[in-house]
Amino acid sequence: MTRPVVAITGPMRGAFGPRFMVACAVRMYGGKPLQVRPGDPIAELSYDAVVVTGGHDINPVLYAAEPEVQPKYDAERDALETAVIDDALARGLPLLGICRGAQLLNARRGGNLFQELKSHRKMTSNRWTILPLKTLCLESDSWLASLLAAPTCKINSLHNQAIDRVGDGLRIVGRDLDGIIQAVEDPSRPFLLGVQWHPEFLLFLRRQRRLFCALLQACRQPRSGSG
Template sequence: MTRPVIAYVTAPKGDLILSLLVGAVIRLSGGKPLRLREEPRSGERLFDGLILMGGLDIHPSRYDASIEIESRFDPERDGLEIGWLQHARDQDLPVLGICRGLQMLNIFYGGDLHQKLDPELTRDWPNGPLGYTLFRKPIQLTGQSFLSDVFAPYETVSVNSLHRRAVRTIAPGFHATACGERGGVQAIEADNAPLRLGVQFHPELLVYRADMRRLFRAFIKACA
């Protein structure tokens, strides 16, 4: 059987280690990876599914907001991802957004972001680089969804957390499918097919776990 082509977007320049990791995960999950470095130039179907990875913050102008907190932005990548999301929408292709990717998916379809997390949500989070990397938090799955099928029979899942921005208003046509223990959107899904899913954690960094491998396999199966 032909493997579905799964395209992915990281930073246009650099991100070599992340790119190699994601490519390996896609292969191990049954797909054929394709890294996208340039904006789409035609309407032809180039791949079967799209993954948007984590990275620098999205510029607030993309959701009609002014800068509240100084951060590192990547306008070139913002434009690249918007172009490929448009292509995926035109072609009715499944999309998986990871961390920043969830945020871009939400923005593209009309939602917006909190530029700073509620201190109440992060009061117990570590600050040091090692603690930040190893930190895990529980998220609660909400109702029947693609994500709940992947993680069944569990309704609570332990995930990492490498972000400092979050969904504020969920885009029209989407709904939350996971939330944090103290609130906050941790996953969104489109109300209707094709599958468009965003998670606020990094499953590619947890791929040693069977449940995270199931997530990638289930997504690639949906793209086949």
């Protein structure tokens, strides 16, 4: 059987660690990673699924908002990942958005973001950590809860923005202890998932590896739906 090709998006330079770890997970479950960067000819590339990795905040113009903070933006990356997400949505491809990837997916579906989170935190730390020190609370009837096989689990946290208004067709399926959205999914799709944490840094946990296993399994299923 042909190995499914998984497009892994990211910036022109850097982000070696996340890219490498996602690629390892893709290979672990029988896929072939395809690293995609700004400037690559998207229309000429062939892939069966997409992972949009984390990184700099997305430009608020993409969800029709004025800047409230002064983070670093990457216009070329925003353009690349917008095109890849739109292509995956149009063709019904399995898509996993990680951190900024979840945020951009939400924006492409018409949602918006909290541009800073410090003022929204009461019970959780605003500290960034790759270690699984924060609690994820899952909706019991969600696909993600069935995949992770637990009502709660531990996750890491490397973000300073998060989903506010949820985009069309997306359902909130996970929050942290402050109620900040940590996961969204589209119940009408075999695999359309956005997670605010970084599962690629938690591959030592079987539960987190299941996300990538399910992505590759979805590549081998008939496609359904678009938009």
